[in-house]
Amino acid sequence: MLGVMVDVSDAETTSTANATFRELSTLQSFAKKLLESGTVKMVIGYSQGYTSDRAMPAFITDPEKASSLIFDKRCFHNLTMYLKTAEIKCAGKIAIVVKGCDAKALNVLLLENQIKRENLVILGLVCIGVGDPTLEKCRICNVNTPPIYDELFGKPVPNKEWTSATFTRVKELEGKSQKELWEFWVNEFNRCIKCYACREVCPICTCTRCITDKNQPQWVPTSPHSMGNFHWNLTRAFHLAGRCIGCDECERSCPADIPLSLVNWKLIKQVFEKYGFIAGMSPDDLPPMSTYVEGEEEEFIK
Amino acid sequence: MENIYRPSLMTILNVTWETPDTTTFKLAYQDNAEKDAFFSNYKVGQFGEYSAFGSGESTFCVASPPTRQDHIECTFRAVGKNTKALQAMNENDTIGFRGPYGNYFPIEDWKGKNLLFIAGGIALPPLRAVIWNILDRRSDYGDATIIYGARTVSDLVYKMELDEWHQMPDVNLVTTVDPGGETPDWKGEIGFVPTVLEQAAPAHENTIAIVCGPPIMIRFTFPVLSKLGFRDEQVFTTLENRMKCGLGKCGRCNVGGTYVCKDGPVFRADVLHKLPAEY
Amino acid sequence: MITINTNSLGKLLESARSAGYRFVAPVRDGTISLFRPVDRIQEIALDLITPVKSPKEYFFSDHECILSYKRSGKSLIELSEPSKEDYAPPTVIFGCRPCDAAGPGIIREVMTWDCDDKFFLDRLESTVIITIACVEADEACYCTSVDMAPDSETGSDILLTPSKDKPGVQQEYLVKAVTEKGSRFIEQTKGWSDGTVNPAPAIEGLKSSMKPTFDAERVRKWLDTSFEDKFWDTATLACISCGTCTYTCPTCHCYDIIDEGNTDGGKRLRNWDACMMELFTLHASGHNPRPTKSNRFRQRLTHKFKYYPDLFNRILCTGCGRCQRYCPTDHALKNLLEQIDKLVSTESQAAEAVDK
Numbered sequence: 001m002l003g004v005m006v007d008v009s010d011a012e013t014t015s016t017a018n019a020t021f022r023e024l025s026t027l028q029s030f031a032k033k034l035l036e037s038g039t040v041k042m043v044i045g046y047s048q049g050y051t052s053d054r055a056m057p058a059f060i061t062d063p064e065k066a067s068s069l070i071f072d073k074r075c076f077h078n079l080t081m082y083l084k085t086a087e088i089k090c091a092g093k094i095a096i097v098v099k100g101c102d103a104k105a106l107n108v109l110l111l112e113n114q115i116k117r118e119n120l121v122i123l124g125l126v127c128i129g130v131g132d133p134t135l136e137k138c139r140i141c142n143v144n145t146p147p148i149y150d151e152l153f154g155k156p157v158p159n160k161e162w163t164s165a166t167f168t169r170v171k172e173l174e175g176k177s178q179k180e181l182w183e184f185w186v187n188e189f190n191r192c193i194k195c196y197a198c199r200e201v202c203p204i205c206t207c208t209r210c211i212t213d214k215n216q217p218q219w220v221p222t223s224p225h226s227m228g229n230f231h232w233n234l235t236r237a238f239h240l241a242g243r244c245i246g247c248d249e250c251e252r253s254c255p256a257d258i259p260l261s262l263v264n265w266k267l268i269k270q271v272f273e274k275y276g277f278i279a280g281m282s283p284d285d286l287p288p289m290s291t292y293v294e295g296e297e298e299e300f301i302k
Numbered sequence: 303m304e305n306i307y308r309p310s311l312m313t314i315l316n317v318t319w320e321t322p323d324t325t326t327f328k329l330a331y332q333d334n335a336e337k338d339a340f341f342s343n344y345k346v347g348q349f350g351e352y353s354a355f356g357s358g359e360s361t362f363c364v365a366s367p368p369t370r371q372d373h374i375e376c377t378f379r380a381v382g383k384n385t386k387a388l389q390a391m392n393e394n395d396t397i398g399f400r401g402p403y404g405n406y407f408p409i410e411d412w413k414g415k416n417l418l419f420i421a422g423g424i425a426l427p428p429l430r431a432v433i434w435n436i437l438d439r440r441s442d443y444g445d446a447t448i449i450y451g452a453r454t455v456s457d458l459v460y461k462m463e464l465d466e467w468h469q470m471p472d473v474n475l476v477t478t479v480d481p482g483g484e485t486p487d488w489k490g491e492i493g494f495v496p497t498v499l500e501q502a503a504p505a506h507e508n509t510i511a512i513v514c515g516p517p518i519m520i521r522f523t524f525p526v527l528s529k530l531g532f533r534d535e536q537v538f539t540t541l542e543n544r545m546k547c548g549l550g551k552c553g554r555c556n557v558g559g560t561y562v563c564k565d566g567p568v569f570r571a572d573v574l575h576k577l578p579a580e581y
Numbered sequence: 582m583i584t585i586n587t588n589s590l591g592k593l594l595e596s597a598r599s600a601g602y603r604f605v606a607p608v609r610d611g612t613i614s615l616f617r618p619v620d621r622i623q624e625i626a627l628d629l630i631t632p633v634k635s636p637k638e639y640f641f642s643d644h645e646c647i648l649s650y651k652r653s654g655k656s657l658i659e660l661s662e663p664s665k666e667d668y669a670p671p672t673v674i675f676g677c678r679p680c681d682a683a684g685p686g687i688i689r690e691v692m693t694w695d696c697d698d699k700f701f702l703d704r705l706e707s708t709v710i711i712t713i714a715c716v717e718a719d720e721a722c723y724c725t726s727v728d729m730a731p732d733s734e735t736g737s738d739i740l741l742t743p744s745k746d747k748p749g750v751q752q753e754y755l756v757k758a759v760t761e762k763g764s765r766f767i768e769q770t771k772g773w774s775d776g777t778v779n780p781a782p783a784i785e786g787l788k789s790s791m792k793p794t795f796d797a798e799r800v801r802k803w804l805d806t807s808f809e810d811k812f813w814d815t816a817t818l819a820c821i822s823c824g825t826c827t828y829t830c831p832t833c834h835c836y837d838i839i840d841e842g843n844t845d846g847g848k849r850l851r852n853w854d855a856c857m858m859e860l861f862t863l864h865a866s867g868h869n870p871r872p873t874k875s876n877r878f879r880q881r882l883t884h885k886f887k888y889y890p891d892l893f894n895r896i897l898c899t900g901c902g903r904c905q906r907y908c909p910t911d912h913a914l915k916n917l918l919e920q921i922d923k924l925v926s927t928e929s930q931a932a933e934a935v936d937k
Binding site: 050054056081197200221222252255 | 633634643720721818821822823825827839841850852853860872874875905906907909912913915916
């Protein structure tokens with residue numbers, strides 16, 4: 001079943017991100033069969049974008065259109081975010097194309113009972129990185145082979161293990177003084193225009209009514225001024241602590257280019273170091289931020 | 303240049319609790335010039351933006367007729383942040399008010415006609431303004447029939463006025479509550495507004511029907527009216543889309559290309575039926 | 582006609598500033614670009630097609646105080662308003678593109694519809710817009726499809742037309758005062774112009790290469806009858822319902838009014854809002870007239886290409902292309918408009934075939 005994907009021997013290097021995905025035709029014909037046989041109503045994958053150098057999400061219902069599926073270094077989108085939308089929720093059984101990081105999101109959604117496993121056919125891709133140059137999240141990726149799938153496309157790559165040393169970008173930031181950090185974030189968050197692309201594009205932001213959209217009481221000021229922006233961006237990050245899977249889609253989507261991944265990865269690092277937990281590795285792992293185990297350290301109460 | 307968002311300051315003269323969550327405010331302008339400006343423009347059916355400072359603004363109709371010029375009244379249910387803050391206020395407190403905005407019921411065109419008012423729940427206030435307006439000019443109009451229903455007896459608003467209208471020989475008032483919403487001493491009808499309307503079967507000749515209520519009530523009332531012989535041109539209703547500016551700028555209340563705050567809130571049924579169902 | 586070359590732009594900035602103007606121009610800030618007050622000409626990024634953010638915020642701020650209130654007694658309230666000097670200082674917007682320059686004039690229609698929004702109008706009146714015609718476009722640009730062109734004068738007070746077809750190099754610009762305000766500005770700040778030779782405008786190449794990609798009038802006719810068309814549901818699936826397109830758009834103008842403060846004192850603010858967001862039309866009762874993203878996308882497109890033209894005879898779009906450039910999913914107006922246009926021509930061809 002498994003073909004050869006890219007130069008697997010080179011999987012550790014970033015240059016392979018530029019290679020074409022050799023399993024593409026297998027993926028296309030598999031998707032076509034799923035649609036033809038009626039196994040699924042829709043396949044969510046990637047297709048050529050309207051802009052020539054971009055890819056975009058594709059929602060394929062016609063088996064003949066399965067050949068428009070693509071996969072290459074431009075396929076940034078974490079398509080699992082669409083599973084939270086009303087349109088897809090009522091679409092019946094669907095198949096979804098996921099990279100390793102996207103598959104982590106599926107695990108979180110399954111764990112949190114946001115999606116039904118039986119309504120999904122997971123088309124996992126062995127991915128060794130997107131972006132040109134390859135994104136930071138791909139450089140430290142520990143799920144080149146997705147942690148969950150029904151059908152895998154590409155030859156599995158042994159997944160890397162994380163250590164504290166993995167999080168180099170966060171470490172750089174941690175080296176700054178409190179004053180420097182404050183100035184850094186004030187400057188970054190000031191650019192926020194409250195478009196909420198970070199929230200909307202996030203597969204894990206599943207609240208039916210976001211706290212910033214609640215006004216009784218008004219927890220988060222809705223204005224895009226310094227206070228409102230700080231409130232929003234930190235609230236968003238905290239709600240993702242122990243849940244964020246580090247797909248960095250929020251940062252990619254941000255029209256103001258706020259380095260949101262730095263906030264997210266700081267929390268990922270913290271949760272990893274404190275609890276040895278990596279969100280999304282399995283649909284059964286109990287989430288540390290919402291689980292209490294008898295006898296666990298409660299050092300925050302002093 | 304004038305600040306179109308600057309509200310008039312109003313003193314709460316009187317607070318009446320209509321139901322456990324619905325209140326009527328009697329309000330007086332603190333500035334006489336602003337009061338005169340209001341009454342030189344105000345016609346029944348128009349609305350305003352009411353604010354408890356610190357909580358924002360809310361849109362609801364002016365519930366008193368222009369024939370009573372010493373004050374205005376409004377009736378609102380506490381559902382959002384601002385309506386809850388308003389409801390927490392007391393007599394003599396100051397609130398903000400902008401208005402009158404929007405179009406109005408063409409009551410001058412209705413002279414000599416019979417009027418049929420159909421209202422559900424909290425939607426009686428816009429009709430109440432029309433009712434008092436025509437009752438204050440009783441000889442200009444024909445028969446007045448009011449069919450008013452609410453979920454339960456305690457959800458009926460303007461209970462004192464319902465009694466008053468009931469006593470009037472030239473007003474035909476039918477009140478009803480949904481099945482199960484009656485009390486042991488309830489003397490009105492039991493049943494949904496459209497059903498009660500069908501039973502009452504008011505004549506359509508030379509009659510204007512004005513319908514205000516929750517969307518579901520309106521949806522089931524329109525077919526009954528046409529069954530009774532009413533043409534769409536004889537039927538009026540109001541839309542209550544969410545608004546912010548009230549002035550045709552902020553873009554929130556659009557139903558298709560129609561700004562409810564300017565072209566509404568009053569719509570004749572034939573006009574309403576041409577709009578896309580975005581309300 | 583007078584000209585100015587790149588070296589003299591510093592003089593223009595100096596004379597504008599000494600005449601009391603705040604000088605706002607496109608700049609790069611890290612990886613993004615936006616319009617910002619500048620002190621030195623070197624800060625300006627003249628090679629950008631358009632900055633990420635349009636200059637809309639200098640007319641219609643993303644958040645602004647429209648009223649202050651203060652409790653002045655047990656039950657008394659005092660109101661005050663921001664002063665015009667504070668919110669509408671004399672400003673030059675320099676170096677915006679024709680698409681951005683046209684934005685405020687289009688929004689003006691609704692901001693003056695029956696009553697005037699002074700916060701918008703005062704700013705518009707105190708601002709001189711100096712536009713630089715385009716010699717470069719990218720794939721997202723589509724001004725020629727919406728009755729505009731790389732050298733449109735619409736909305737500009739002064740239009741600079743470059744002499745060379747390479748952005749960022751030593752340029753000579755033809756200076757044209759488009760409005761009375763523009764002429765007065767040139768008169769008031771003179772001393773920066775470089776004589777009156779006639780350089781050959783270099784925009785012809787771009788103008789002839791930028792063909793319209795859809796027929797806006799044909800789309801408008803389709804919109805008249807296609808509110809319930811199934812097109813909307815399938816074509817909008819990729820949309821993520823965020824506010825990126827609306828907030829970077831030079832013509833989107835929907836807003837929210839909120840209070841910040843407590844019962845003792847505070848401010849009433851007018852903030853940008855977006856029809857693409859679910860909360861925009863949500864009633865307190867929970868009822869939502871536009872519950873789905875296809876409903877909301879239809880509203881945005883139809884508002885721009887039918888409702889606004891029906892009301893004010895102007896398309897609510899200048900073809901700047903930001904909604905495509907910055908859309909997280911590459912899903913934007915232009916492409917839907919092209920699809921609609923194609924749909925119409927296929928339908929009409931099919932109808933013709935039947936007729937034959």
